[in-house]
Structures are given as C-alpha cells and as structure tokens.
Amino acid sequence: LETNIFQKFYHIVCTIPPGRVATYGQVAILAGKPHSARMVGWALANLSPEDDVPWHRVVNAMGKISLPRGQGYEVQRALLEAEGIHFGPHDHIDLERYGWEPQVT
DNA sequence: AACCTGACTTCGG
C-alpha cells in the first residue's frame, strides 16, 4: 500500500477540477504536511508524462506560475487558458475567482 | 556523511 507523501500529493492534485487552480501550500495542507509546499513542487517536477496528473493546476500563493519562461511557463499557461482560466495583468490569476475550494464531505 | 538546492509559504526585522 503506497501511502507515501508523494502519492498523496499526486492524488490531491488529481482531484483539482478543470478550470480551477490550487496553490502548492494548499496541496501540502490537504496532504497533512502544512509546511511542505516545496515538496509539492519537487514532486510535480519529478512527474513522469505517463502519470497523468494535472500538474498545471498548481500555482504559487501569489496566483502566478512558478515555472520560469522557457522552462514550462508557456506550456502551463496554455493548458490553463485552454480550461478557461483568464490571466490578468502581471501574469496573475485571480485566486478569488479561480481558486479551488475542495468540497468537504 | 555533510551540504546545497529546489515548480513554496509565512513570519519577523
């Protein structure tokens, strides 16, 4: 039973619905590791293409893409815009509007 | 084995 922290991160990211974004810190908190936002980034950076995890729906706390230009930024932005997410001035995503609010059941 | 570095976030000075 693979219940390591990375599997948890991946599982949580997989539950972010299209057209919504979550922050690294948010994913970390949901995984029970409130101070492990960096680990989420590390985990996503080490994903294999066949893992089929919607990594592009994770942005930083400022509502911006953390990947540098030329190193994934354009790809992530295109994927998000394709889901209807609008980027405002300064490459900013309005988290009040597009932020994911996980349903507690 | 020690030390550094990340697709991070928050808090203090």
Add this chain to the structure above:
DNA sequence: TCCGAAGCCAGGT
C-alpha cells in the same frame, strides 16, 4: 518594501 530564516525532504555533489 525588502531580505533572511524556518519548516519539510529527496537527490545531487
């Protein structure tokens, strides 16, 4: 407003 440190942890040097 800007800068550094802490907290977490796997990999690379």
